[in-house]
Amino acid sequence: MSVEFDRAPSRLATIKDDVFASVVVLLVALPLSMGLALVAGYSFENAAAVGLISGVIGGIVVGLLSGCPLQVSGAANGAAVMAAVFIKDLGFEVFGLIVMLSGVIQIAAGALRFGPVFRAVSPALIQGMLAGIGLLIFASQFHVMVDDTPPGTGQEFGGVINLWSLPVAIWKGVTMEAHEPAALIGLLTIAAILLWRRFAPRWLSFIPAPLVGVGLATAVAAFFAFDIKYVPAPDDLLAAVSLPTTHTLGRIGEGALWAAALSLAFVSGAESLLTATAVDAMQRRTPRTRYNKELVAQGVGNFLCG
Template identity: 95%
Template sequence: MSLEVDVAPSRLSAIKDDVFASVVVLLVALPLSMGLALVAGFPFENAAAVGLISGVIGGIVVGLLSGCPLQVSGAANGAAVMAAVFIKDLGFEVFGLIVMMSGVIQIAAGALRFGPVFRAVAPALIQGMLAGIGLLIFASQFHVMVDDTPPGRGQEFGGVINLWSLPLAVWKGVTMEPHRPAALIGLLTIAAILSWRRWAPRWLSFLPAPLVGVGLATAVAAFFALDIKYVPAPDDLFAAVNLPTTHTLGRIGDGALWAAALSLAFVSSAESLLTATAVDAMQRRTPRTRYNKELVAQGVGNFLCGVLGVLPVSGVIVRSSANVTAGGRTRLSTVLHGLWILLFITLAPDVLRIIPVASLAAVLVYAGINLINLGFARFLWGQDRIETGIYAATVATVVATDVLTGIAVGVGLAVARLLYTFSHLNIRGEQINGMTVIHLEGAATFIRLPQLAAAFESLPHGARVHVHLNELTYIDHACLDLLANWEQQLRNDGGELVLDWDALHGLFRDRALAASAAA
């Protein structure tokens, strides 16, 4: 299978960019993989292996098959929370079977071409989702950066709790000895990233800033032998593998398991395809996402995760945005990040064990901040206050609940706004030199047909009427038919009805040209 690397003469340049991007994604993926396994309820001794195996599958298998080349898959928030519920309610024994079944459902959905449904998402929703996830990552990893546990982990409104308790995390990092060294390592990492991006020597600028930051922090921690938390790399990667038994497979007809698999498939698919849409919005280097192909790739990945009994995978916006920001050019960066995870945990786990957890958390803090596009929010505020409200509601709901609920709230508000727009018609009338001038503003649809008919019925017989249509955003056939009938009726009564069709046609033509130019 082709890795879609650019042809000569830019081939070596593309490979170089992908290699360095894959290292940045690796640094982001390591803490996420292990942390989400703990969230899902896996035992501490197996959590690292479970999360990392999912990262390997998401990087190598899903990366090779993906319909969105720059999207990076692995354990994700929504699927991890659902995994925790399944493990608690149904047990570890059938968890792998549930993940396998969800993968089969995703493959079938892709084959039936259900993927493009998720393309119908407005930019305000996508940016709101990204900003909300950015706040969640920032809030949780800030606590980890001071060697503390996020107080909201596993709790309802956990994101709000993490944000609310940020001052306490700062206080611990400044005043408490167990937390101060980790806080300094985290600050050193962020400072190194910012400094390297601005002042890196040209002959060394090819080194990714997060790698430089983590490398410097690791060297300082080792030199001073700091008593802080380090990456708990597993001794035996495959000790956490839980292959399905004959007894487990015998429960494949259990309705409760299918209900769980269906819900997991939906959440994983939504996270993946919404992330793919966001990746498309972030870059123009690769072709647009092939949604059905992406859905099948995620299904294959989850089927394998289920066979091994590890966390399900889906597209992860933090990893994917890191990939795009770091300069990833093709799917090679995604595949290599999975390969690096596999090589490190099988051949060089001791290298991982010298990396401070606080340093990796600092990389995530930096990545979370970068997901919050304040420039877009300011632009939206100047263009459309209602869209800004949808954006803000999406951000708030993602932080307070979860990503899918946030998207659902945003979609609901967008649909409500659409219904209002297509049902709102303002009719203004005035007398100018003996002629009745009527201005139609908004959407003239069959819903407002009685209102429009009443306006014409109130006119005296033989009236001279001029109807301005240039302020309309939409007019349907029912209203056009009504205007044509009144034109005929007024003419029969000795009156006159003037309709500025040319202005209406010019308005929609200009809008079409503007939209084409913007695209």
């Protein structure tokens, strides 16, 4: 009688799939990282550099330290909107310090083995929060989609103002020549994503719909040379890096900064660990997530990004 054992594929046999998956993640994460940098309040001139550097830190540093082998770390919707609020309330000069402090809190929480505590947070709570954040992002970025500035930017109840003024953005995209090309590209992106999810051939269904939408819209905009706003590519990535000044560090004792850092650490930590739990539920081939290690990895990433 012979007994056969299932053998995991060798590293060499899977490297082709790994490289392809990495390229797909890169192409999806690249516009997302830059877009969320804009949502957070960075200027068009700096958004690309900030998004790229943050993506590299999430992919390489957090990836090497991660406690979840199949989770990809990077820019998050919830963190972007919270960042915009912190920048508005506390000032842009201390935002990096807030992110650094949130990383320190996460590292300490992981070292003290508080990782599983984050799993006690109801997924409904996190999903509800993210749905609200997504609505705010939609309200502001719909205006950006037609090459317009969100009217609620920097104002009290800015999200409500952006939502209320959506018909104005639609009117501009339909009737004003200066806004029509951007509106067409935005609608093309949305249509491509929806149609790909519904009608993609089975043998191509592994290509993510956002990648198809972004790729098609970019090609069309370039081919027809549409006069729309583009996020400028940085000549020097390191030009976006700035270390905290002594004046900024002098504000480290402010309670508002620590409250902001604690909020950011909790929300981003819970979101990451709940995602890791979902990844575990989807597969049985890799070891289960080590929550404390994953929390420390996220903390290191946030510290470096800050």
